[in-house]
Amino acid sequence: MIKKSANLLLVDDDPSLLKLLGMRLTSEGFTVQTAASGPEALRLLQREKIDLVISDLRMDEMNGLALFSEVQKQQPGMPVIILTAHGSIPEAVSATQQGVFSFLTKPVDRDALYSAIDQALAHRAPASDDAWRENIVTRSPVMLRLLEQARMVAQSDVSVLINGQSGTGKEILAQAIHAASPRAGHAFIAINCGALPEQLLESELFGHAKGAFTGAVSSREGLFQAAEGGTLFLDEIGDxxxxxxxxxxxxxxxxxxxxxxxxxxxxxNVRILSATHRDLPKAMEKKEFREDLFYRLNVVNLKIPALHERAEDIPLLANHLLKQAAERHKPFVRSFSTDAMKRLVAASWPGNVRQLVNVIEQCVALTSAPVISEALVEQALVGENTALPTFVEARNQFELNYLRKLLQMTRGNVTHAARLAGRNRTEFYKLLSRHELDASDFKE
Known part of the structure; x- marks a missing residue:
């Protein structure tokens, strides 16, 4: 059965034929992208998530077989159907030997075309089988290798520690591992270990008995019990x-x-996945994180690159996110201008994918035109520089400022500072170590 949600790329240097075939396939429910030349098609492939390429054979700038060769360099395994008005058996044999999925002669029989599309999409599905990581949009070689590792570790119950900067998508990767695992039919539950006070976090994780503390009027199961048979994701485990x-x-x-x-x-019976933006080996050296726990959690380590380290994904991600935002808010918004896309690619993205999502949401909210301009992208990027920090980032900054103020007030007297903070000396020293503060720097 034809997958009508597929995104098809049609390539032909004859505008009338391109329009006619595009209208026919659109009426059948497909999403259709069109390109009037091979180079234009390759640029579209970099921006859009395409499931199948249908190209004319004879084109002036780049013929269909040359395009097929370039497509395979960009996206190995991408099915390509070649159409030609000058078909011959030798050409068809040559094309299929090179890996072209199907070779059809114009005028194309409707049933033959749909049958070829159906078979090509069915052929691609088992090879990619991307449903488990459908929320991860990438063509970066680094990310694709990471996803292959993730797929492999998903099949066992080994503990996985995911490292990456804030906003890189650590929880999304954890969800993908769960979706690819034998536990996919059970719950995936996530908790941020740095966002809750200690007693509340303990109660959330392990549950509590009636009367365990003030306000515990009844027994309550914790997340370990709620995730029975599934996966528990401990985000920011380093905190x-x-x-x-x-x-x-x-x-x-x-x-x-x-x-x-x-x-x-x-x-x-729960699988544990965890994640952190912290350098845990360094935290272990400072006695802030237990070495024995680290080795229990870090059986397999997966490191997500920062967005600026996989800049080739930015056009693909930006267009994907734009499509989602436009569908929710302004369906008339279609694309970014060339200069706007260049600005997105050139940005440093300290907030990673989370920041990119926010920038595109702002652009869609503020635009009245179908094409997002460079000026609008610049405005959104400037706004992001003054955006609110995450809860954990804000709490850490508050702690740092608070500790500095205490040490200034007490002139570096740790005993006095700890007493003012309502902490014992040992706890206070741990706080100073965590924030890399030296009390002697504040002594006069």
Whole structure:
């Protein structure tokens, strides 16, 4: 059965034939992109997620077979159907030997064309089988290698630690691993370990018994129990308090969890994925993260590159995100101008994909034209430079400023500063170490 949601790229230097075939396929429910030459088609392939290329054979600038060869360099395995008004058996044999999926003679029989499209899309599906990572849009060789690793580790229950800057998509990768795993039919539950106070985080993870603390009027299961049979994703594991690191280690070792305030253990069957933006080996050196827990979590390590390290993905991502935003808010918005796209590619993206999403949402919200201009992109980028930090980033900045103020007030007297903060000296020293502050720098 033909996959009507497929995105087809039609290539022909005859405008009338290009328009006619495009209208025919659009009326059948396909999404259709058109290009009047081979080079234009290759540029479109860099911007759009294409499922199948249908090209004329005889074109002035680049013929169909030359285009096929370039397409395979860009996207190996992309099916290509060649159409020609001058078909011959030798040409057809040569084309199919080179890997062209189908070779059809004009005027193309409707049923023959749809049959070829159907077979080409069916042939591509098993090879790519991308449903498990449908939310990850990429053609970057680095990302494709990472996804291949992710697919392989998904098949077992080994613990995976995902490293990457904020906004790179660590949770999305974790969701993809879950979707590709035998546990895909069960729950995927995520929690940010740096966003909750220690007692609340402990209760969220392990559950609590009735009366375990003030306000615990009934027993409540934790996320380990709620994720039974599925996957629990511990985001920003590097920010987990050390007391909870000990309890988490016990859970991983014994595969049992004890709710807060309970005397009874509960067996669990959960896969653990975790992520952090921190340098955990460095945190281990500072005694801020347990070495034994690190090795339990870091059986396989996956590192997501920053967006500026995979700039070839920016046009593809930008167009994908623009299409989504336009569908939600302004369907008349179609594309970026050439200069606007160049500006997006040239940006440094300290906030990574999360920042790109915000910039494109702003552009769509503010535009009244179908094509996003460079000026609008620039305006959105400037606005992003003053955007709010994440909760964790804001909390860390507050802690740093607070500690500096305490040390200034007490002239570097740690005992006095700890007393003012309501912390014991050991805890206070850990806070100073975490924020790389030296009390002696504040002594007069």
């Amino acid at each position: 987990m308090p050390q007391a909870l690191q000990v309890k988490l280690l016990r859970v991983l070792q014994e595969r049992k969890v004890r709710p807060l305030g309970s005397n009874h253990d509960q067996d669990i």
